[in-house]
Amino acid sequence: MVKTLDRDEVTTILALVKDPEIPVLxxxxxxxxxxxxxSHGRLQxxxxxxxSGCPAMAVIEEDIATMxxxxxxxxxxxxxxISPAWTTDWxxxxxxxxxxxxxxxxxxxxARGTLLGHQTVACPQCKSTNTCVVSEFGSTACKAQYxxxxxxxxxxxxxxx
Amino acid sequence: MTxxxxxxxxxxRLGDNSLILGQRLAEWSGxxxxxxEELALAxxxxxxxxQARMLLTYAGExxxxxxxxxxLAFHRDTKAWRNLLxxxxxxxxxxxxxARQLLFDAFQYLQYEGLSLSTDxxxxxxxxxxxxxxxxxRRHSSNWVIRLGDGTEESHGxxxxxxxxxxxxxPEMFDMDAVxxxxxxxxxxxxxxxxxxxxxxxxxxxxxxxxxxxxxxSWCVRGxxxxxxxxxxxxxxxxxxxxxxxxxDATW
Numbered sequence: 001m002v003k004t005l006d007r008d009e010v011t012t013i014l015a016l017v018k019d020p021e022i023p024v025l026x027x028x029x030x031x032x033x034x035x036x037x038x039s040h041g042r043l044q045x046x047x048x049x050x051x052s053g054c055p056a057m058a059v060i061e062e063d064i065a066t067m068x069x070x071x072x073x074x075x076x077x078x079x080x081x082i083s084p085a086w087t088t089d090w091x092x093x094x095x096x097x098x099x100x101x102x103x104x105x106x107x108x109x110x111a112r113g114t115l116l117g118h119q120t121v122a123c124p125q126c127k128s129t130n131t132c133v134v135s136e137f138g139s140t141a142c143k144a145q146y147x148x149x150x151x152x153x154x155x156x157x158x159x160x161x
Numbered sequence: 162m163t164x165x166x167x168x169x170x171x172x173x174r175l176g177d178n179s180l181i182l183g184q185r186l187a188e189w190s191g192x193x194x195x196x197x198e199e200l201a202l203a204x205x206x207x208x209x210x211x212q213a214r215m216l217l218t219y220a221g222e223x224x225x226x227x228x229x230x231x232x233l234a235f236h237r238d239t240k241a242w243r244n245l246l247x248x249x250x251x252x253x254x255x256x257x258x259x260a261r262q263l264l265f266d267a268f269q270y271l272q273y274e275g276l277s278l279s280t281d282x283x284x285x286x287x288x289x290x291x292x293x294x295x296x297x298x299r300r301h302s303s304n305w306v307i308r309l310g311d312g313t314e315e316s317h318g319x320x321x322x323x324x325x326x327x328x329x330x331x332p333e334m335f336d337m338d339a340v341x342x343x344x345x346x347x348x349x350x351x352x353x354x355x356x357x358x359x360x361x362x363x364x365x366x367x368x369x370x371x372x373x374x375x376x377x378x379s380w381c382v383r384g385x386x387x388x389x390x391x392x393x394x395x396x397x398x399x400x401x402x403x404x405x406x407x408x409x410d411a412t413w
Binding site: 049051052053054055082083084085086134135136137138139140141145159161 | 197198200201204205207208209210211212214215282285286287289290291293294297300301
């Protein structure tokens with residue numbers, strides 16, 4: 001039986017796909033899914049990489065394909081677009097909350113204009129803003145390493161780009 | 162030279178720059194002085210390899226001879242590479258790696274700022290994306306050059322020696338040949354020579370902050386646009402291309 005595609009249904013299915021490197025977030029909450037198009041009878045899912053060299057992209061494509069097939073959808077294309085360039089502004093409010101609960105400080109403020117400046121980053125544990133950069137680069141391309149000077153916990157900060 | 166040929170050459174130069182420097186930075190894996198730098202150098206290298214993948218894929222499509230990113234990366238010998246000589250120079254020590262990085266980051270930042278406005282939508286898309294990453298790279302190398310230059314007597318000496326040794330590779334970045342001119346005229350590429358004053362401003366500022374002396378312009382080498390490279394590139398390719406040389410056309 002051929003299923004009639006419904007955009008909302010596909011959205012619900014794709015919300016189940018997690019970011020392989022930050023499994024607390026879905027790829028939807030990360031802003032990686034740019035478009036879901038069902039208008040041509042064949043499903044098109046358009047995704048965008050967070051960073052040029054993000055090694056998770058191949059896994060994300062596989063995970064999307066697996067999840068769609070699990071739900072009976074086998075006729076689809078997954079396309080990658082790099083423009084407009086991904087920005088942390090696309091991480092949803094819910095996503096930011098989940099990041100913080102997970103122990104990763106969410107991006108501070110809006111990407112525009114803050115790329116070159118240093119912004120105040122709050123510790124995800126004790127919420128103190130008395131923190132400092134340990135390194136601009138962390139365990140993945142999208143994170144930097146910080147330390148809280150009050151509770152002394154080291155933590156990841158999701159870079160604002 | 163057709164427009165397509167010029168575009169292919171231009172994209173190849175950009176892609177080769179990113180790939181060769183990315184490969185050099187990857188050589189630090191397991192050898193960096195501190196854990197944070199182990200991660201930073203690998204991250205920066207990964208960004209560069211990611212840029213190279215987009216650029217070489219595009220170059221292969223423009224060429225239209227069925228060469229994809231892997232074919233271009235793994236099936237070319239030294240004379241077919243178009244990366245700047247600066248970028249194939251060996252890592253040697255951390256100061257030299259940071260000097261090479263700063264000299265190029267400052268250039269690449271300006272170059273990609275220009276490419277962001279390219280009339281070629283695909284190239285401008287790649288540039289806009291990459292520029293965010295390059296901004297971080299430049300901040301990283303700038304911080305280290307200042308820290309080492311304005312550090313101890315030993316770190317200052319090593320940082321100054323590194324800048325001195327690499328200075329002769331700088332002029333090549335700003336060269337313009339027929340390909341560059343055709344691309345600039347078409348609004349696709351960037352006039353590299355015109356970037357020099359802004360590059361000088363940035364580098365002069367950093368060197369002053371780092372209490373380092375700007376070297377005199379004396380010797381310089383060039384030739385990458387014609388495929389003339391230093392001996393170091395051959396060794397780099399021997400390692401990077403090992404698998405495809407030993408097992409031609411092997412796939413995952």
